[in-house]
Amino acid sequence: MGAQARRSPERDTRLSYFRKALIGFGVLVLAALLLVWFLPARWLVPSIESRLQGVRLEQVQGSVWNGSVANVVQADGRSMGRLDWQLSRLALLGKVRGQMKLEGPRLGFSATMQRVSADQIQLDAASLHATLDNADQRKPSSFGEPRGAMQITLDHALLQGGWPLELQAAMHWHDAALLTSDGLVPLGVLDGQATAQGGIVQVQLHDDGTGPLEAKGNLQVIPLGWRLDATLRERRPDAALHRWLAQFGHPDSEGRIHIQRNGGLADGASTSSGRRVKGQP
Numbered sequence: 001m002g003a004q005a006r007r008s009p010e011r012d013t014r015l016s017y018f019r020k021a022l023i024g025f026g027v028l029v030l031a032a033l034l035l036v037w038f039l040p041a042r043w044l045v046p047s048i049e050s051r052l053q054g055v056r057l058e059q060v061q062g063s064v065w066n067g068s069v070a071n072v073v074q075a076d077g078r079s080m081g082r083l084d085w086q087l088s089r090l091a092l093l094g095k096v097r098g099q100m101k102l103e104g105p106r107l108g109f110s111a112t113m114q115r116v117s118a119d120q121i122q123l124d125a126a127s128l129h130a131t132l133d134n135a136d137q138r139k140p141s142s143f144g145e146p147r148g149a150m151q152i153t154l155d156h157a158l159l160q161g162g163w164p165l166e167l168q169a170a171m172h173w174h175d176a177a178l179l180t181s182d183g184l185v186p187l188g189v190l191d192g193q194a195t196a197q198g199g200i201v202q203v204q205l206h207d208d209g210t211g212p213l214e215a216k217g218n219l220q221v222i223p224l225g226w227r228l229d230a231t232l233r234e235r236r237p238d239a240a241l242h243r244w245l246a247q248f249g250h251p252d253s254e255g256r257i258h259i260q261r262n263g264g265l266a267d268g269a270s271t272s273s274g275r276r277v278k279g280q281p
Contacts, residue, residue: 037065041063042060055072055075058072058073081103081104085099112125116158125155132145139181144178147175147179147184150171150173153169173190175189176211180240185240188211203219204218205230213234216230233255233256
């Protein structure tokens, strides 16, 4: 009986230490969960900025799960605007879902995103609007730098490695123009619809029927190449537009220029006149 009485306090002491250790471990786990659950987004700014090649994130607020950046600044000092995001905490279980919105003076973007698999991302209800100007001060090419206001609405896209396996989108280009070394070429209003199935992207392009350029075309793009079939015609005389169209070949009897070009594995291009593009065999 005496031996048992001596062992009992020792056992109680060990149990007491075990309970304290267990409670301490539980407190640490709870603290870690609370930290992750309410992790301030600003704590991750240095790590994120180091990967953005000079882009700065100013006035970061909120948490990793629901936060904002008052001003996203490009490496050249230009402001891209305000960024807001929401990220589901299911990401802790591997189910990455979220929303983001960027609103700036020249560019706006919003989308709902989720990771479908390790290399696939799904976008829904996405939109992008951009003011195309000469902010980059690049020297225009013979084809031209786009100008005007562009709106892209994306109903659905499934991306694998950045390439659309599935796509349903529309494009509206208002006050479309091209800035060339010869001046500004007016195009009017252009619209397009894009679809993709099995990684084959189909784009249909056309004008609204009122601008200086009559345009209709189909573009097919796959990871290994592309093909363009288009018909262009001046709807009304414009010297800059006439000179720009001349680089694509001679018009037919109705004034239309038929363009058939492709690139990639089937790297060849031609126009309706049969003229080979420079560099083709």
